[in-house]
Amino acid sequence: MSNHSIIRITRELSDLQKSSDLSLAVACRDVDVRNVKAIIVGPPDTPYEFGFFEFSVRFGKDYPGKAPAVTATTTNGGRCRYNPNIYAGGKVCLSILGTWRGERGEEWSSAQGLESILISIQSLMSSNPYENEPGFETANDEGDKKNQKDYVAKIRHETLRISVIQRLEEYLGISPSGAVQPQVSLMIDDSDGDFDSSEVDREEYDEASVHFDPFKDLCKRRFLWYYDSYLLAISKAKTEVTDGQNFTRMPFECPGNGMDGKFNYTELERRLRLIRKTMDEETERWAAEGLASKKKESGVASNLQRQYEQVVESYKRDKNVTLDIELVDKNPFVWAITYFGRPMTNLDGGLFRIKLFFSPRFPEEQPRARFETQLFHHRIASDGTPCYTAKRAEDVKSHIEAIIEALEEESPPYDPRTLVNPEAAKLFWGSEDDKKMYNRKLRRAVQRSMEE
Template sequence: MSNHSIIRITRELAELQKSTDLSLAVACRDVDVRNVKAIIIGPPDTPYEFGFFEFAVKFGRDYPGKAPTVLATTTNGGRCRFNPNIYSQGKVCLSILGTWRGERGEEWSSAQGLESILISIQSLMSSNPYENEPGFESANDEADKKNQKDYVAKIRHETLRITVIQRLEEYLGISPSGAVLPTAPAVGEDSDNDLDSLDRELLDESSVVFDPFKDLCKRRFLWYYDSYLLAISKAKTEVFDGKAFPRMPFESTGNCMDGRFNYRELERRLKLIRTTLDAETERWAQEGLSSKSKESSVAANLQRQYEQVVESYKRDKSVTLDIELVDKNPFVWAITYFGRPMTNLDGGLFRIKLSFSPRFPEEQPRAKFETPLFHHRIAADGTPCYTSARPEDAKSHIEAIIEALEEESPPYDPRTIVNPEAAKLFWGSPEDKKLYNRKLRRAVQMSTEG
């Protein structure tokens, strides 16, 4: 591969990794920029909503003169076709990739890149994916309309089952039955991605054990947990458990999405994942104390950061914070935030727990509001939705939490909505917004009554 090609790929990866786009993430091993892993988080208001869809991208030596090869790896071991254009064997049919015939001007050009490829794939994940099937425009009869509805229903189910639940169970080392596995799977081993059935020319052995999105998916699961439950609650009113998935006209044996609806089971597994994740966060505290006793570099780093952050906020008069370590453990910070004057939070007193992993910053901290607060960026269980500009810097996490909390006129972005009830009011009618503000102010008042 030429130096020009390597420089181009490296630049594209860096730009994507610095991007604030919450829907895309990419990673590669430092020694091999030709083999890239990418994850697309399913768009809101579609049957793919907040699912984790992974792809393997291989750049040839002639890139960018020729498009890279792209393979979908979230296929339930080659058994699930998530889209008319994303096959169960992993093939992604797009004119930009040269894997599908397209109109003139839709083919690959060197002006395009990895981001445009991922956005094109993401565009397939629409509210009506049936329309991606060739011949859709001429199909308007009642049977076709029923197929469209049925197709959406089974994609929603399998998005939850395969891309979210199976993935998180694998990460956490729990079986679908709820039993704890004897040993956690090796990093990168994913029951959804049975690589034996895929093109070995595309995936080398090193990439099989490379799983860079583990922590990202765990954090996003915590963000979107209530949305997953809401999707299940809605779906249970539309389909009956035990009903077989109807097969679509374009599906065939070996390239389809077969199965049965079982939302009651998915709900049970989803709640177990949440419980297990919470227990994992609690274990960090004990692991942290052990790490501190061994005088690890992570413990020393967090202790130093804690001391610097405390001093910094003593000098910063624009915000009032009290920060202390829980049980003198540098891996657990107790933050008391005092609502800024002249805002809806004025007079409030909110306790936030910030838990750090002994593997920080590879595993990002998990924050939780222990004081209830009705807010569209704070889940009902207290999990805040925020992104840190400097993931390795503890102060950056605190700043990002406060910024998300205090932002008065945020742009509407459903990817940052972690409290569906609050969001519906915040972006609803004027009367809805008034009700939102009343609920928020009531929470602020109650924050000092304990």
């Protein structure tokens, strides 16, 4: 590969990693920029909503003169076709990739790049993916309309089951039944909902690729953000389909390249709640692991202790923000923050207690924040998990600043990927009367914070 290609790929990766786009993430091993992993978070208001869809991208020596090879890897071991243009075997049919016949001007050019490829794939994940099938424009009978609805229904189910639930179970080392699995990275779900410990085809995943999993922490943090949305999607779907009901096979699907199975939202909800419980236990376990790490005088413990002392001193000098910070049980891996609401805002007079839990593997694993003071806010989930993005992952003060910024922002741009409290978001972005109700509920929560 020429130096020009390597420089181009490296720049594209850097630009994407610095981007504020919450939908896309990319990573590669330092020694091999030609082999990239990418993840697309399913767009809101589609059956793919907040799913985690992974792709492998392999750049040839002639890039950017020729498009890279892109393979979908979130396929349940080659069993699930998520879209008319995303096959169960991993093929992604797009004109810019040269894998589909496109109109003139839609083919690949060196002006395009990794970001444009990922955005093109993301555009396939629409509210009506059935329309991606060729010939859709001429099919308007009643049967076709029913197929569109049925297709959306089963994609929503499999998005939750495979891209969210199965992925998190693998990360946490639990099976659908709740048993601890000693080796889970290659386990796949049977399409009927039973668990199968057979291995993924080695031709699809080489060993190095399997063990390089750069999105584990990202998916865990996003799971906490979107947990309420997942439960809401299940609650809604339960009114539309029944457990045990078979998926409808689409006209363009065939054995080995389709999406077969049965609905079982009751089981998905149970598994989702078990994941959440296991995640909470993992967060609490960090505290004990942290104390052991402190006794060993590990580098992470020393780093967090030093950052704690620096952050405390910094906020003592900052007259614009009033907050207290202390270590819980003198443990540098658990910070207790008390934030005082800024005057002349909806938070004026409030007293908000927040805990920051740090992993012994910080900053590879990012801290998990939790509001212990109940607050009705579109950026704070019902369990107290705030949705924020730190500018500098390794800098604790950057995390605290991002949390406060998310809390105080009065006129944020609309971004449904940051709305982690569905009830509060519906009011905040609703009518004038809805917004008044939101402000009343927020103020009541602020007043209660002073009474606790």
